Amino acid sequence: xxxxxxxxxxxxxxxxxxxxxxxxxxxxxxxxxxxxxxxxxxxxxxxxxxxxxxxxxxxxxxxxxxxxxxxxxxxxxxxxxxxxxxxxxxxxxxxxxxxxxxxxxxxxxxxxxxxxxxxxxxxxxxxxxxxxxxxxxxxxxxxxxxxxxxxxxxxxxxxxxxxxxxxxxxxxxxxxxxxxxxxxxxxxxxxxxxxxxxxxxxxxxxxxxxxxxxxxxxxxxxxxxxxxxxxxxxxxxxxxxxxxxxxxxxxxxxxxxxxxxxxxxxxxxxxxxxxxxxxxxxxxxxxxxxxxxxxxxxxxxxxxxxxxxxxxxxxxxxxxxxxxxxxxxxxxxxxxxxxxxxxxxxxxxxxxxxxxxxxxxxxxxxxxxxxxxxxxxxxxxxxxxxxxxxxxxxxxxxxxxxxxxxxxxxxxxxxxxxxxx
Amino acid sequence: xxxxxxxxxxxxxxxxxxxxxxxxxxxxxxxxxxxxxxxxxxxxxxxxxxxxxxxxxxxxxxxxxxxxxxxxxxxxxxxxxxxxxxxxxxxxxxxxxxxxxxxxxxxxxxxxxxxxxxxxxxxxxxxxxxxxxxxxxxxxxxxxxxxxxxxxxxxxxxxxxxxxxxxxxxxxxxxxxxxxxxxxxxxxxxxxxxxxxxxxxxxxxxxxxxxxxxxxxxxxxxxxxxxxxxxxxxxxxxxxxxxxxxxxxxxxxxxxxxxxxxxxxxxxxxxxxxxxxxxxxxxxxxxxxxxxxxxxxxxxxxxxxxxxxxxxxxxxxxxxxxxxxxxxxxxxxxxxxxxxxxxxxxxxxxxxxxxxxxxxxxxxxxxxxxxxxxxxxxxxxxxxxxxxxxxxxxxxxxxxxxxxxxxxxxxxxxxxxxxxx
Numbered sequence: 001x002x003x004x005x006x007x008x009x010x011x012x013x014x015x016x017x018x019x020x021x022x023x024x025x026x027x028x029x030x031x032x033x034x035x036x037x038x039x040x041x042x043x044x045x046x047x048x049x050x051x052x053x054x055x056x057x058x059x060x061x062x063x064x065x066x067x068x069x070x071x072x073x074x075x076x077x078x079x080x081x082x083x084x085x086x087x088x089x090x091x092x093x094x095x096x097x098x099x100x101x102x103x104x105x106x107x108x109x110x111x112x113x114x115x116x117x118x119x120x121x122x123x124x125x126x127x128x129x130x131x132x133x134x135x136x137x138x139x140x141x142x143x144x145x146x147x148x149x150x151x152x153x154x155x156x157x158x159x160x161x162x163x164x165x166x167x168x169x170x171x172x173x174x175x176x177x178x179x180x181x182x183x184x185x186x187x188x189x190x191x192x193x194x195x196x197x198x199x200x201x202x203x204x205x206x207x208x209x210x211x212x213x214x215x216x217x218x219x220x221x222x223x224x225x226x227x228x229x230x231x232x233x234x235x236x237x238x239x240x241x242x243x244x245x246x247x248x249x250x251x252x253x254x255x256x257x258x259x260x261x262x263x264x265x266x267x268x269x270x271x272x273x274x275x276x277x278x279x280x281x282x283x284x285x286x287x288x289x290x291x292x293x294x295x296x297x298x299x300x301x302x303x304x305x306x307x308x309x310x311x312x313x314x315x316x317x318x319x320x321x322x323x324x325x326x327x328x329x330x331x332x333x334x335x336x337x338x339x340x341x342x343x344x345x346x347x348x349x350x351x352x353x354x355x356x357x358x359x360x361x362x363x364x365x366x367x368x369x370x371x372x373x374x375x376x377x378x379x380x381x382x383x384x385x386x387x388x389x390x391x392x393x394x395x396x397x398x399x400x401x402x403x404x405x406x407x408x409x410x411x412x413x414x415x416x417x418x419x420x421x
Numbered sequence: 422x423x424x425x426x427x428x429x430x431x432x433x434x435x436x437x438x439x440x441x442x443x444x445x446x447x448x449x450x451x452x453x454x455x456x457x458x459x460x461x462x463x464x465x466x467x468x469x470x471x472x473x474x475x476x477x478x479x480x481x482x483x484x485x486x487x488x489x490x491x492x493x494x495x496x497x498x499x500x501x502x503x504x505x506x507x508x509x510x511x512x513x514x515x516x517x518x519x520x521x522x523x524x525x526x527x528x529x530x531x532x533x534x535x536x537x538x539x540x541x542x543x544x545x546x547x548x549x550x551x552x553x554x555x556x557x558x559x560x561x562x563x564x565x566x567x568x569x570x571x572x573x574x575x576x577x578x579x580x581x582x583x584x585x586x587x588x589x590x591x592x593x594x595x596x597x598x599x600x601x602x603x604x605x606x607x608x609x610x611x612x613x614x615x616x617x618x619x620x621x622x623x624x625x626x627x628x629x630x631x632x633x634x635x636x637x638x639x640x641x642x643x644x645x646x647x648x649x650x651x652x653x654x655x656x657x658x659x660x661x662x663x664x665x666x667x668x669x670x671x672x673x674x675x676x677x678x679x680x681x682x683x684x685x686x687x688x689x690x691x692x693x694x695x696x697x698x699x700x701x702x703x704x705x706x707x708x709x710x711x712x713x714x715x716x717x718x719x720x721x722x723x724x725x726x727x728x729x730x731x732x733x734x735x736x737x738x739x740x741x742x743x744x745x746x747x748x749x750x751x752x753x754x755x756x757x758x759x760x761x762x763x764x765x766x767x768x769x770x771x772x773x774x775x776x777x778x779x780x781x782x783x784x785x786x787x788x789x790x791x792x793x794x795x796x797x798x799x800x801x802x803x804x805x806x807x808x809x810x811x812x813x814x815x816x817x818x819x820x821x822x823x824x825x826x827x828x829x830x831x832x833x834x835x836x837x838x839x840x841x842x
Binding site for chain 2: 061071072075078079080081082085086088089169171172176177178180200201202203204207208210211213289290292293294296297298300301322323325326329
């Protein structure tokens with residue numbers, strides 16, 4: 001499997017630029033050890049030998065960690081982050097670090113979309129999604145605070161799984177935002193699940209949270225009875241081809257007996273949609289306040305190596321107060337409270353990951369307006385690359401109940417089986 | 422003030438060994454700048470010019486950060502931790518790093534108790550407490566997950582303030598335990614409060630938490646009507662001199678019209694005492710599970726530089742499962758729930774910080790059994806060095822309601838005014 005990945009790297013990496021660092025020798029050693037364990041009938045876990053990459057926001061003891069910023073040039077951590085330790089203990093083969101936007105935020109780096117190098121791969125988990133989408137990796141770690149998994153997974157044709165916040169231990173990742181969560185991207189939905197569970201069984205969740213629970217194998221496909229079609233604030237920008245692909249998918253689901261709820265027939269869904277209209281605005285406030293640190297230290301230490309967009313965020317953060325943060329958190333909590341009623345009436349929410357296929361241009365990573373509600377609501381989500389628009393892949397996203405990640409994964413497996421191209 | 426501190430350092434540091442690193446030149450520059458701001462009538466905050474130290478678990482961009490472990494020898498972070506950024510932005514003069522036990526856990530380092538160098542200063546915030554107790558610093562940052570502030574503050578004759586967990590942003594501190602919190606130690610209760618508030622106004626609390634709120638100046642002394650004397654699991658070990666000092670203090674409080682509740686007269690207090698009998702056992706489980714990371718990486722990377730006690734914890738951690746952690750968290754949540762009733766009947770809980778003065782010997786940091794309930798319950802606490810035993814200082818601790826840190830500080834100021842030696 002590693003040699004297959006390396007062949008794909010030889011073919012794709014010069015075009016795509018998904019990696020910031022790689023350690024092929026160490027990976028070969030780890031892969032050989034995994035092979036020996038399987039032959040002996042003693043694999044460490046279901047992902048023993050899986051070839052994975054790590055978003056360059058997450059510390060790796062044997063590889064540089066650059067945070068997408070020249071401020072971290074030459075920085076190699078002494079120790080693995082929690083998620084990386086979990087992967088290693090499970091026997092995974094850590095091949096390299098994958099490109100992130102600056103600080104997993106909005107400023108893109110060099111990665112290109114494998115379906116069309118003139119287009120963005122999405123962000124912030126750009127390299128992870130592009131590497132998995134091309135088979136350069138079987139799976140990769142990412143992080144999402146706004147739309148950093150679901151969007152690039154959709155754009156690159158990979159499966160993304162965003163756990164309930166706190167579901168995967170973030171220790172050792174530069175990740176201090178309340179909506180942010182460590183996620184998995186993989187070539188199949190089951191792989192994304194198994195990878196996450198293998199980590200969490202070993203290193204748990206965030207402080208005070210046990211982490212995601214459920215089987216160590218992919219949850220069995222489970223037919224959802226009702227899915228709520230959440231039309232986010234970005235809906236008017238939905239492009240015709242994307243809309244057509246989504247409608248075809250929903251018709252297929254209907255044909256197989258799944259009821260699609262809409263705001264017209266479901267007041268609880270209308271309430272959630274109304275409460276998430278401001279998801280992006282409130283998320284920006286919540287994130288900007290928390291960014292006072294470390295942006296204040298970054299700017300004080302080496303202003304010239306902070307991007308213009310991060311400097312703007314620093315200025316924004318300095319206009320905010322503790323109380324602004326409290327008010328924004330209260331609004332978010334109120335939005336989350338609207339979910340409880342809706343989730344009594346449906347098995348999951350369904351939507352699309354972006355307005356269309358990845359846009360042309362590398363200076364932006366695409367609009368996250370379709371995926372920010374899932375982050376704002378603090379729910380688990382999956383992105384299934386089962387839609388397409390103008391010949392480009394696009395994701396169907398499913399959002400579940402907080403903590404019910406395994407149930408979501410089971411329902412998503414059923415939907416994926418029906419829609420997989 | 423800085424020159425006074427430096428004189429005290431010349432006298433005390435050779436005996437006490439409270440520092441791991443110091444930058445006197447940078448401190449003098451910062452102090453001069455602060456002096457200029459005060460003269461111009463434009464101080465940055467109430468702590469502009471305050472001479473402070475930083476526990477060596479917390480990153481400082483200009484000084485080594487050793488985590489009390491040879492694993493971090495030679496490590497100097499690139500950027501300040503959130504609390505350090507807050508101090509710097511408020512104009513504080515950061516003089517040096519203070520000794521911590523290994524990873525803020527149980528293995529002591531070199532610091533001695535200033536009242537008797539044959540005795541422990543307590544831990545894990547050993548250097549912070551000893552440096553403040555001797556006037557080498559006006560204030561210092563610490564952390565507490567079991568008893569790492571209240572106990573050494575009492576042993577060294579300093580004031581300690583442990584906020585409600587999440588009350589001070591822990592970003593950039595090696596601090597990933599759910600009960601742990603960044604704290605302040607200072608020469609007065611008011612200084613400890615003002616220091617904490619100056620930080621939090623600038624960098625907030627933990628992710629999703631606004632951080633402690635209240636005045637930027639010391640809360641006015643506020644007479645408590647009722648205090649609940651919580652007799653912790655360690656009570657049978659209370660030494661006669663310490664007990665006598667505590668009883669004298671309680672009599673003084675009674676004399677001034679404060680009612681002391683006890684388990685005999687207050688069933689709600691009896692319930693809290695019963696629920697916290699297992700505070701230490703459950704805390705050890707909760708901490709050990711979270712220590713799977715990074716101990717797993719430490720042991721895998723450089724086993725020989727991990728202390729025997731940390732290796733034992735690593736072995737313990739590997740016997741635990743996600744479910745063990747969940748069960749322990751549920752027990753802790755149940756214990757916390759017993760508090761609500763009690764806090765309707767009293768203004769704060771009162772107790773002692775240790776069984777007696779600091780014990781002889783440097784190979785252990787003293788028993789935390791008297792202070793672990795405050796950590797387990799997730800409440801704010803203060804340690805007032807107003808007791809004494811056999812010529813050694815000892816702390817009276819007050820514990821308040823979660824989030825009501827300012828009220829606790831006001832009640833503690835009243836008690837301190839009555840009892841200060």
